[in-house]
Amino acid sequence: MGEEVTEKPVSADSGPTDCSKAEVNGEKADGGVKYYSLEDVKEHNLSNDTWLIIHDKVYDITSFLEEHPGGEEVLLEQAGADATESFEDVGHSKDAREMLESYYVGELHMSDRKQETTKQFMDPMVDTCSGGSYRRRHVSLLFLRTQVLLRDFTLLQAHLGALEMFDQTFCKLNTHS
Numbered sequence: 001m002g003e004e005v006t007e008k009p010v011s012a013d014s015g016p017t018d019c020s021k022a023e024v025n026g027e028k029a030d031g032g033v034k035y036y037s038l039e040d041v042k043e044h045n046l047s048n049d050t051w052l053i054i055h056d057k058v059y060d061i062t063s064f065l066e067e068h069p070g071g072e073e074v075l076l077e078q079a080g081a082d083a084t085e086s087f088e089d090v091g092h093s094k095d096a097r098e099m100l101e102s103y104y105v106g107e108l109h110m111s112d113r114k115q116e117t118t119k120q121f122m123d124p125m126v127d128t129c130s131g132g133s134y135r136r137r138h139v140s141l142l143f144l145r146t147q148v149l150l151r152d153f154t155l156l157q158a159h160l161g162a163l164e165m166f167d168q169t170f171c172k173l174n175t176h177s
């Protein structure tokens with residue numbers, strides 16, 4: 001293990017035009033972005049060659065293992081795999097997210113991406129790529145909507161009460177006249 005990824009740059013005329021057509025094994029699509037398949041990433045599961053996938057991005061974190069404040073072990077457990085969930089479960093800081101950039105090597109191939117993750121990327125409500133924050137946002141939105149509905153319902157009840165009072169007063173006036 002620990003072998004190099006074969007990088008075969010694609011020439012402009014023969015190369016794929018979008019990442020869904022890009023071939024695997026670190027092949028470049030237009031724009032110079034490299035795409036790796038899940039199988040490619042799996043090969044980098046050693047302590048001297050450690051890759052991770054977080055939010056469909058591929059990171060070579062070999063040099064970071066010893067620096068990780070959460071310890072080397074937790075990273076090695078995820079070596080060569082998708083660590084998005086564990087990364088988000090810990091609730092890493094903004095600093096930790098920014099650190100990721102230094103280890104970026106490419107993108108996970110479109111065909112290996114999970115539906116849910118792709119949806120998070122496309123959802124304009126999401127300002128981070130965090131699955132946790134996606135869920136939290138939806139729960140709080142649901143909470144807000146329930147509050148609005150309850151408020152509307154209370155207003156409606158008050159409105160109906162007022163109408164009833166108006167009707168009663170009007171009827172009394174009519175009976176007296």
Ligand code: HEM
Pocket residue numbers: 052059061064068069070071074075078083086087090091092093094095096097099100103
């Ligand atoms: C390459 C990706 C990662 C980076 C750059 C990173 C970075 C960091 C940083 C900077 C901290 C300090 C606290 C903070 O600022 O949030 C931290 C803490 C931690 N990380 Fe990571 N981390 C990565 C991946 C992971 C993964 C995949 C796991 C779990 C499997 C993990 C588990 C932890 C834990 C448990 C702590 C807490 C340590 C503590 O508070 O005692 N990290 N990480």
